[in-house]
Amino acid sequence: MEWADELAARVSGPQVINDSKTPSGTVHVGSLRGPVILDVITRALRAAGHETTLLYGVDDLDAMDAQALLTPDAVERYMGAPLAHIPDQASDGHASYARHHAQTFIDLFADLGIHPDRYYWMSDIYPTGAMDPFIRTALDRAQVVREIYRRVANVQHPNTWHPIQVVCEQCGKVGTTIVTRWDGERVFYECRPTLVTWAHGCGMSGWISPFGGRAKLGWNLEWAAQWSLFGVTIEPCGKDLATAGGSRDRSDAIAREVFEREPPINVPYEFLNVGGRKMSTSKGRGAAAHQMVEVIPPEQLRTLFIRPRPNHAIEFDPEGTDAIPRLFDEFDKLADATAGRPIKGELPPGYASVFRYALLDPAADVAAEAEAFRPNFAHLAFLIQVPNADIPALMVAEKGSPLTERERAVLDERVAAARAWLESYAPDRARMAVRDALPEESAVLDGEQRGFLGALAGAVATAGDDGTASGPRGGDAWQTAIFATAAGLGLPPGRAFTALYLAFLGRPNGPRAGWLLAGLDSAFVAQRLREAAAADATMSDAGGAA
Numbered sequence: 001m002e003w004a005d006e007l008a009a010r011v012s013g014p015q016v017i018n019d020s021k022t023p024s025g026t027v028h029v030g031s032l033r034g035p036v037i038l039d040v041i042t043r044a045l046r047a048a049g050h051e052t053t054l055l056y057g058v059d060d061l062d063a064m065d066a067q068a069l070l071t072p073d074a075v076e077r078y079m080g081a082p083l084a085h086i087p088d089q090a091s092d093g094h095a096s097y098a099r100h101h102a103q104t105f106i107d108l109f110a111d112l113g114i115h116p117d118r119y120y121w122m123s124d125i126y127p128t129g130a131m132d133p134f135i136r137t138a139l140d141r142a143q144v145v146r147e148i149y150r151r152v153a154n155v156q157h158p159n160t161w162h163p164i165q166v167v168c169e170q171c172g173k174v175g176t177t178i179v180t181r182w183d184g185e186r187v188f189y190e191c192r193p194t195l196v197t198w199a200h201g202c203g204m205s206g207w208i209s210p211f212g213g214r215a216k217l218g219w220n221l222e223w224a225a226q227w228s229l230f231g232v233t234i235e236p237c238g239k240d241l242a243t244a245g246g247s248r249d250r251s252d253a254i255a256r257e258v259f260e261r262e263p264p265i266n267v268p269y270e271f272l273n274v275g276g277r278k279m280s281t282s283k284g285r286g287a288a289a290h291q292m293v294e295v296i297p298p299e300q301l302r303t304l305f306i307r308p309r310p311n312h313a314i315e316f317d318p319e320g321t322d323a324i325p326r327l328f329d330e331f332d333k334l335a336d337a338t339a340g341r342p343i344k345g346e347l348p349p350g351y352a353s354v355f356r357y358a359l360l361d362p363a364a365d366v367a368a369e370a371e372a373f374r375p376n377f378a379h380l381a382f383l384i385q386v387p388n389a390d391i392p393a394l395m396v397a398e399k400g401s402p403l404t405e406r407e408r409a410v411l412d413e414r415v416a417a418a419r420a421w422l423e424s425y426a427p428d429r430a431r432m433a434v435r436d437a438l439p440e441e442s443a444v445l446d447g448e449q450r451g452f453l454g455a456l457a458g459a460v461a462t463a464g465d466d467g468t469a470s471g472p473r474g475g476d477a478w479q480t481a482i483f484a485t486a487a488g489l490g491l492p493p494g495r496a497f498t499a500l501y502l503a504f505l506g507r508p509n510g511p512r513a514g515w516l517l518a519g520l521d522s523a524f525v526a527q528r529l530r531e532a533a534a535a536d537a538t539m540s541d542a543g544g545a546a
C-alpha cells in the first residue's frame with residue numbers, strides 16, 4: 001500500500017477526492033474496486049494530516065442506452081431518456097431507475113467501511129443552476145472543444161456541433177438530441193429519429209434556454225465541470241477511461257483549455273476479471289456486487305481489491321472454486337505476518353499496511369486485530385455441515401482459551417459467510433455429509449486400514465485428558481492422534497486418512513480428518529471406528545449398516 005502513502009506524501013493543502021458513476025444497471029462486484037481505492041487514499045491522506053473530503057457522485061442525467069433492464073413496454077419510451085426520469089422498473093419504492101441502481105450500489109459502501117462526506121446527484125445539481133456557468137463557457141468555446149476532440153481523440157465533429165444535449169421538451173429524451181446553434185442565451189436543438197441507433201428521437205426542434213436543468217453537458221465536459229465545481233484534487237479512474245485519447249485525456253484537456261483549471265491527479269486502476277474476462281456492469285450474473293457481499297465479508301472483500309497495486313488486474317473466479325476460501329486465507333496470512341506469527345508462502349509488499357487498510361474501521365487497534373483468533377474458513381465450511389457440531393466450543397478448544405467478544409463476532413461472521421458460500425459458489429466437493437450408517441463404499445478398505453481404524457478406536461478410548469473416554473479435544477489433537485496411530489502401525493498417513501473418509505463420508509477424500517472427527521460426538525466416532533474395523537469383505541452382502 002506504499003502507493004497510497006506515497007501519494008499522500010507528495011500532495012499539499014486540503015484535498016478533495018471524487019468519483020462518480022452512471023447508474024445504468026446492476027453493478028458488478030468489480031465496480032467496488034474504485035470506491036475501495038478512494039477510501040484507501042482518503043485514509044492515507046488523513047493519516048498524513050491532510051484535510052480531506054471524499055465525494056461520490058451519480059451521473060443520473062445520462063441517457064439510458066441499455067435496454068436489458070427495461071420492461072418490454074418501456075423500451076421505446078425510455079431508451080434515450082435521462083436515467084433519473086425513468087420509473088423504477090423493480091417497483092420497490094425508489095424514485096427512479098437511477099435511484100434504484102445507484103442506491104443498491106451506494107448502500108454497500110458503509111458496510112465496506114467507505115464513508116463519503118457527501119453524495120451528489122447530477123439530476124439535483126443541474127436544476128440549481130450550479131452547472132450554468134460551465135454550460136455557458138462550453139457553448140462560448142465550442143470551437144475549442146471541437147479542436148480538442150480532433151487533436152486528442154481524432155473525433156471530427158461538424159462545425160455546427162455543440163457540446164451539450166437538451167432534454168427534449170416533447171419526448172423527454174436526452175440521448176437523441178443535438179444542438180447546432182447558440183445565440184448567447186438560447187440554443188437551437190433537434191431531437192433526431194436516427195441520431196443514435198439505440199433510441200428514437202421524436203423529430204422536435206426549436207430554440208430553448210439550456211440553463212437550469214433543461215440541458216446537460218456532454219459526458220467529458222460534465223466530468224471536467226465537476227472538477228471545477230467541487231475543487232477536485234484527486235480522482236482515480238478505471239483503465240478503460242484512462243487510455244490514450246480516451247475519456248480521461250479528453251476531460252483533462254477540456255479542464256485545462258476550456259475551464260482553465262489543472263485536472264486532478266489520476267490513479268488509474270485495472271479491472272477485476274471474473275472467470276478470465278472483464279464483466280460489464282449489466283452482465284454480472286452471480287457476480288453482482290450486492291450478491292457478492294453476502295458471501296464475502298467486508299474485510300476480505302477489501303483485501304481482494306487492495307492486495308495488488310491499482311495498476312494490476314485482479315483475476316477472481318469464485319464459481320465452483322476455492323477462490324473465496326483462499327481470500328480468507330490471504331487475509332489470515334496478513335494478520336499472522338502483522339502479529340509476527342510464522343507464515344507460509346509469499347507476502348505482498350507492504351503487507352502490514354495492506355492489512356491495516358483492509359480493516360473495516362480506520363481507527364481499529366491494528367495490533368489487537370492481528371492477534372485475534374480467526375477460524376480457518378474451509379474448515380469452518382466443513383464443520384457447519386457436521387450434524388450437532390458445537391462450533392463455538394470447538395473453536396475454544398482450537399484456540400486454547402475462551403473467545404473474546406470480537407473473536408466471537410468474527411466467528412459468527414465467518415459461519416454466515418460459509419453458509420452463504422456453500423449455498424452459492426462452493427464446488428460440489430466442498431459439500432459433504434456424514435453418513436448415518438457405515439457407508440457401503442467402505443467395503444474397499446483392506447485389513448491394514450481396518451486395523452488402523454480399530455487401533456484409533458482404542459486410542460480414542462484412552463486418550464481423554466481427564467482419563468475418561470471423551471477422546472481428543474479439538475481438530476489439532478485429533479490430527480495428532482491419527483498420525484500417531486498410523487505411524488505406530490507403519491501405515492502411510494494417506495491410506496489412514498482415506499480409511500477415515502470412507503468410514504464416515506463414503507468417499508476417499510475430504511477436509512482435514514481431525515476436524516471431521518472433532519466435530520462429531522465422540523461416542524458416535526468410537527462406535528463408527530469399531531464398526532468399520534470389524535466389518536469384513538462380506539459386509540456389503542449384509543447391507544452395509546452392520
Ligand SMILES: [Zn+2]
Pocket residue numbers: 088089090091092093094099100
Ligand atoms: Zn427500486
Ligand SMILES: [Zn+2]
Pocket residue numbers: 168169170171172173191201202203204
Ligand atoms: Zn424528442
